[in-house]
Amino acid sequence: MKPENIKVACSNCNLRELCMPVGLAPGELQRIDDLVATRRKVKRRETLFRNGEPFTSLYAIRTGVFKTRVASEDGRDQVTGFQMAGEIIGLDGIVNDQHTCDAVALEDSEVCVMPFDRIEELSREVTALQRHVHQIMSREIVREHGVMLLLGSMRAEERLAAFLLNLVQRLHARGFSRSELVLRMTREEIGSYLGLKLETVSRTLSKFAAEGMVEVEQRNVRIVDPDALRRIVNSPGC
């Protein structure tokens, strides 16, 4: 039996607690298994979905990292988020039955494909799933509020410090180090997300390094003094 044919099952997936509701009855858990239709591999730089494509499914990231980005009529684009294992992408497509952003893999990745009509069907019957879907969407709204605060009122150093702390915190929640991380995205992508130019990202990283708050070597970052970064984020900057 080839690996691809192994029955996909949330019930024994080690990421379950990240992307699925907890405290399900055994019978409910079994039904959840039916949510995932297939898995799909997405290679680095390939898109999982693109702006304008019909919306059919939400995707739970199993492995790898994605960025989502929106574009305006004129060429500009904006990275709207970086997503990692256990996170759900594709929510933007629900409202008009088509995606309004691109999801691009930053490294070879794999996602669970969850057809949205199946999600709706099942969440009519499993209230914990219904609640969970609502929470996922609400969480995304709250996250974006935070990004708006960052983009609207923080200075470059504050933005980058907040970004690094957020990244390492999410990685730590997934069992990685609480101080070391590997940036899967370029300086330009970080800059797009933070509303800065790549040179500013680079300079600011260098500045943090010069002040002994982080060690940077290529895309490997070590958070030496997380409190100093926190102080920067919470400084009454302006």
Place this chain on the structure above:
Amino acid sequence: MKPENIKVACSNCNLRELCMPVGLAPGELQRIDDLVATRRKVKRRETLFRNGEPFTSLYAIRTGVFKTRVASEDGRDQVTGFQMAGEIIGLDGIVNDQHTCDAVALEDSEVCVMPFDRIEELSREVTALQRHVHQIMSREIVREHGVMLLLGSMRAEERLAAFLLNLVQRLHARGFSRSELVLRMTREEIGSYLGLKLETVSRTLSKFAAEGMVEVEQRNVRIVDPDALRRIVNSPGC
């Protein structure tokens, strides 16, 4: 019978098509009426809910205008949106059962209070409502993507032009003029939303006026040349 005691009924509310799903069966429509527990009046400058308060309900705006804002630990705050008749607020509270932002009335307003557990209950049975709730949340996510694009990559003129066009378009969808509008918020609130200082908002408005694109008198704004504003938004500015 005092006005307050008139049975609240979505089924004969003229805003229904803005905040409720369309194409409901007669029986379903009747059940929707039960969603709205009460109405609530909120005077200018008062809050509908505040960061930290327990989440119980979503609110459909009947009359008036609100702003929502988030705050960081240090005093900074950021306006995350301006909401008007037919729009739904409170979605931020779902994920942690408490609100994470403040909703402040910009003028005397009235909202329909829709207890969220009742929404969840009913949307298990009325699939059009379920779909509708998902769409409302997805629409908010997409709107915030747009704001991120604006904050992350647009210049002051572009931001303000986009803001004015968005506002007048929403007002027009509600039966108001497509060219005249009354700003219900201060320059400072506009600035907070757009990531600008109030002086920049004022200067940019003056510049638009000097170039004959708009007429500004206090909070009354007349869009004289919407195409010029659109050109600014879509200019390959940077």
Place this chain on the structure above:
DNA sequence: CGCACGGTTGACCTGTATCAAGCCGGGTGG
């Protein structure tokens, strides 16, 4: 091996913030 992409750093420029002064209109109290 070499090329191209990603990154760093420097010099300079500019858009927006900051600081400051003054205006306007509407509400309040004498």
Place this chain on the structure above:
DNA sequence: CCACCCGGCTTGATACAGGTCAACCGTGCG
């Protein structure tokens, strides 16, 4: 009824954060 006051707004002068342009470097991929 008028004078005053205050919040909201405008406008000018100046400062500075971050953008822009440019040169260069390292590295890893083809």
